[in-house]
Amino acid sequence: MTMLKAPLNTSKPSPLRWFNRLYALVHLIAIFALVYRHCCNLITSPSFTTILLLVADLVLAFLWTTWQTFFMNPVHHQVFPQNLPRESEYPGLDVFVCTADPFKEPPIGVVNTVLSVLAYDYPPEKLSVYLSDDGGSQLTLFAFMEAAKFARHWLPYCRKYDIMDRSPEVYFGNDPSLLPETSDIQSKYEDMKTTIQYVMDQGSINIDQIKDARTIKALRKWTAGFTRQQHPTVIEVLLKGDEDKDVTGHCMPNLIYLAREKNKAIPHNFKAGALNALIRASTIMTNAPIFLTLDCDMFSNDPKTPSRALCHFMDSNSDPKLAFVQFPQRFHNLNQNDIYAGQHVAEIRNCTLGMDGLSGVFFMGTGGFFRRRALIEYPMKPYGLWNEQDKDGDTMALAHRVTSCSYEDNTKWGSEIGFRYGVLVEDIYTGYHLQCLGWSSVACTPTRAAFLGKVATTLNDALSQSNRWYMGMLQVGFSKFSPMTYGIRFLNPLQAMCYSHFYFRALWSFPVIIYAFLPQLALINSLPIFPKVSDPWFSLYAFLFLGSHAKDFLDHVLAGSVFKKWWNSRRMWLILGCSSYAFSILDWFLTSIGMSTCEFNVTSKVSDNELTKRYEKGIFEFGVESPLLLMVSTTTVVNLFAFLVGIKRVLTNGEKFEDMFVQLFIAGLGVIYSWPVYEGMVLRSDKGKMPSKTTLKSICLALVICFGFSSSF
Numbered sequence: 124m125t126m127l128k129a130p131l132n133t134s135k136p137s138p139l140r141w142f143n144r145l146y147a148l149v150h151l152i153a154i155f156a157l158v159y160r161h162c163c164n165l166i167t168s169p170s171f172t173t174i175l176l177l178v179a180d181l182v183l184a185f186l187w188t189t190w191q192t193f194f195m196n197p198v199h200h201q202v203f204p205q206n207l208p209r210e211s212e213y214p215g216l217d218v219f220v221c222t223a224d225p226f227k228e229p230p231i232g233v234v235n236t237v238l239s240v241l242a243y244d245y246p247p248e249k250l251s252v253y254l255s256d257d258g259g260s261q262l263t264l265f266a267f268m269e270a271a272k273f274a275r276h277w278l279p280y281c282r283k284y285d286i287m288d289r290s291p292e293v294y295f296g297n298d299p300s301l302l303p304e305t306s307d308i309q310s311k312y313e314d315m316k317t318t319i320q321y322v323m324d325q326g327s328i329n330i331d332q333i334k335d336a337r338t339i340k341a342l343r344k345w346t347a348g349f350t351r352q353q354h355p356t357v358i359e360v361l362l363k364g365d366e367d368k369d370v371t372g373h374c375m376p377n378l379i380y381l382a383r384e385k386n387k388a389i390p391h392n393f394k395a396g397a398l399n400a401l402i403r404a405s406t407i408m409t410n411a412p413i414f415l416t417l418d419c420d421m422f423s424n425d426p427k428t429p430s431r432a433l434c435h436f437m438d439s440n441s442d443p444k445l446a447f448v449q450f451p452q453r454f455h456n457l458n459q460n461d462i463y464a465g466q467h468v469a470e471i472r473n474c475t476l477g478m479d480g481l482s483g484v485f486f487m488g489t490g491g492f493f494r495r496r497a498l499i500e501y502p503m504k505p506y507g508l509w510n511e512q513d514k515d516g517d518t519m520a521l522a523h524r525v526t527s528c529s530y531e532d533n534t535k536w537g538s539e540i541g542f543r544y545g546v547l548v549e550d551i552y553t554g555y556h557l558q559c560l561g562w563s564s565v566a567c568t569p570t571r572a573a574f575l576g577k578v579a580t581t582l583n584d585a586l587s588q589s590n591r592w593y594m595g596m597l598q599v600g601f602s603k604f605s606p607m608t609y610g611i612r613f614l615n616p617l618q619a620m621c622y623s624h625f626y627f628r629a630l631w632s633f634p635v636i637i638y639a640f641l642p643q644l645a646l647i648n649s650l651p652i653f654p655k656v657s658d659p660w661f662s663l664y665a666f667l668f669l670g671s672h673a674k675d676f677l678d679h680v681l682a683g684s685v686f687k688k689w690w691n692s693r694r695m696w697l698i699l700g701c702s703s704y705a706f707s708i709l710d711w712f713l714t715s716i717g718m719s720t721c722e723f724n725v726t727s728k729v730s731d732n733e734l735t736k737r738y739e740k741g742i743f744e745f746g747v748e749s750p751l752l753l754m755v756s757t758t759t760v761v762n763l764f765a766f767l768v769g770i771k772r773v774l775t776n777g778e779k780f781e782d783m784f785v786q787l788f789i790a791g792l793g794v795i796y797s798w799p800v801y802e803g804m805v806l807r808s809d810k811g812k813m814p815s816k817t818t819l820k821s822i823c824l825a826l827v828i829c830f831g832f833s834s835s836f
């Protein structure tokens with residue numbers, strides 16, 4: 124009799140797929156009808172307005188269609204870590220944590236992320252944690268030397284009491300129940316925090332005050348000419364598994380600090396470059412077959428996460444070409460209704476389930492467990508790494524060599540091996556390339572989040588982040604690797620359409636800007652541009668509007684969201700459309716004609732108390748002067764003007780309400796969505812209000828737009 128082996132994972136298609144397909148079909152027919160109407164209009168009464176409306180609706184139709192591909196075959200995966208073999212059979216695991224700027228990403232936060240993964244429920248002799256410091260900062264190294272000392276107490280404590288929150292900041296912040304050692308460990312943690320905070324406040328380290336010879340030696344590497352953009356490689360092994368023991372005598376995981384060499388004259392390729400340096404250094408030092416990549420703010424929220432990933436990697440029935448297991452991004456600092464829609468609840472859920480039913484989820488930059496072989500196929504003879512015999516046993520010298528900035532010259536790093544270079548979204552781009560090469564991926568979505576990170580808590584940060592992302596997406600979309608020309612040859616066509624949706628999403632800004640200005644300006648000029656209520660075509664508009672909104676709302680609810688969050692996500696969709704996405708297109712254009720260079724601006728992970736309080740209350744944070752905010756405020760003022768003028772005309776000038784209904788509705792909706800912006804412009808006086816200069820500028824601009832364009836109608 125053969126024993127049935129207990130499964131490590133299962134997958135089940137969602138029954139909702141039938142409903143989704145039916146909805147998509149009906150909606151698609153309505154879209155065709157609309158396009159037909161536009162074409163008729165274009166023939167009978169061609170005008171600038173008709174052309175713009177057609178363009179807007181065509182772009183909307185394209186993005187709607189590509190969005191539907193996520194809903195055609197959603198699949199639910201489940202994992203069963205209890206069925207895994209013994210721990211002694213687990214593969215080695217390397218964890219890569221990236222940080223880039225000690226002032227935007229405070230080291231104490233990074234330390235918490237690293238401690239939370241050092242304390243994983245994983246055989247310590249098989250676990251190594253690497254910290255990549257692109258900020259090349261002595262302060263960060265110092266913080267990690269302190270963290271290594273604290274880890275000797277923290278790890279055995281977590282193990283002994285099976286603590287769930289292994290980020291000490293979270294654990295002590297949650298008022299832990301008092302165990303015999305708790306207050307002792309807590310005071311050690313507070314001491315470490317104080318020490319780190321002290322050097323951060325000083326902004327530098329006074330080596331004379333340090334007694335430990337090893338620390339002094341390490342810190343002396345920051346010589347006079349050492350700057351963040353120009354410095355040699357620094358590698359420090361802070362914990363060495365076979366030598367360092369915790370306070371109970373247990374072996375510790377490895378902990379390695381790495382600041383790769385930087386040279387102003389040589390592009391460092393931002394995070395992708397950092398990750399590739401990590402891949403090479405770790406290949407030489409520990410070479411675990413699986414590695415996990417993490418952003419510095421993404422602390423582990425569940426010590427059993429690696430075993431969930433292993434449920435896919437260790438399953439003999441899984442795809443041998445499984446490249447990565449993605450734990451979708453989740454966040455811990457969201458306010459109640461997620462005012463900037465940073466959580467992307469419905470989006471993340473629908474995209475992961477949807478792509479999992481095709482060739483696999485996209486890589487989200489953090490929380491991905493990779494099979495090392497997917498990124499460097501060995502033996503990699505042509506590329507050099509494996510040719511270099513470690514003859515003198517000098518691993519460190521070799522590790523320094525492979526993290527030097529000239530190492531990648533004339534190699535395929537960044538194009539055919541490692542994380543891919545050249546665009547600002549190295550994450551989705553690398554996952555996409557792997558899938559084009561025949562690798563697959565899978566999402567793992569446990570109820571308790573595997574990792575928790577930080578969302579942007581000011582409007583401008585949220586907008587700049589999207590600006591960067593969607594500029595990066597356009598770089599792929601319009602490159603020779605576009606999913607429409609390249610991806611489609613290697614991927615399931617639906618999968619290629621999923622990627623097209625992301626890569627071209629910035630095009631939303633065309634319909635959003637057209638719909639945010641054109642109907643409003645026409646309203647001011649008493650020109651009806653949509654069918655009146657009694658016209659049969661009106662019901663087509665109503666159907667398309669209501670249908671798409673109802674479906675979107677349903678998708679949110681099914682993803683566990685609530686009405687207010689959905690409403691906020693709608694508002695953000697409009698705000699992004701008229702600001703970030705438009706700037707993404709502009710940035711992409713300027714970069715591609717060589718008038719601008721692309722920069723990865725790190726999102727700030729610090730926020731002062733007042734700001735945090737406002738965010739927690741759900742108040743919009745404007746605060747700074749920025750072109751992104753100016754676009755938003757100008758658009759909202761135009762909508763308000765148009766709405767007021769339109770209402771006045773209907774009430775006093777006897778203009779027909781039904782003729783202007785659609786335009787009034789669009790402007791009115793704009794006004795309702797813009798409420799927090801008006802508040803920020805005129806009703807508030809706190810620090811987070813819209814800067815008066817921006818308010819004034821936007822009113823002037825809006826007046827020019829409203830009355831300057833009158834002659835064109």
Ligand SMILES: O=c1ccn([C@@H]2O[C@H](COP(=O)(O)OP(=O)(O)O[C@H]3O[C@H](CO)[C@@H](O)[C@H](O)[C@H]3O)[C@@H](O)[C@H]2O)c(=O)[nH]1
Pocket residue numbers: 221222223224228255257392393394397417418419420487488489547548549550551588592723724725726727
């Ligand atoms: O030159 C750089 C720039 C950034 N980073 C690190 O990259 C991570 C992400 O940077 P962040 O500013 O937090 O960007 P986000 O927009 O919040 O990140 C999202 O978008 C990025 C680009 O698409 C992905 O890399 C991230 O994983 C994803 O969370 C952070 O740990 C940084 O320290 C570097 O290591 N080197």
Ligand SMILES: [Mn+2]
Pocket residue numbers: 418420576577726
């Ligand atoms: Mn981030």
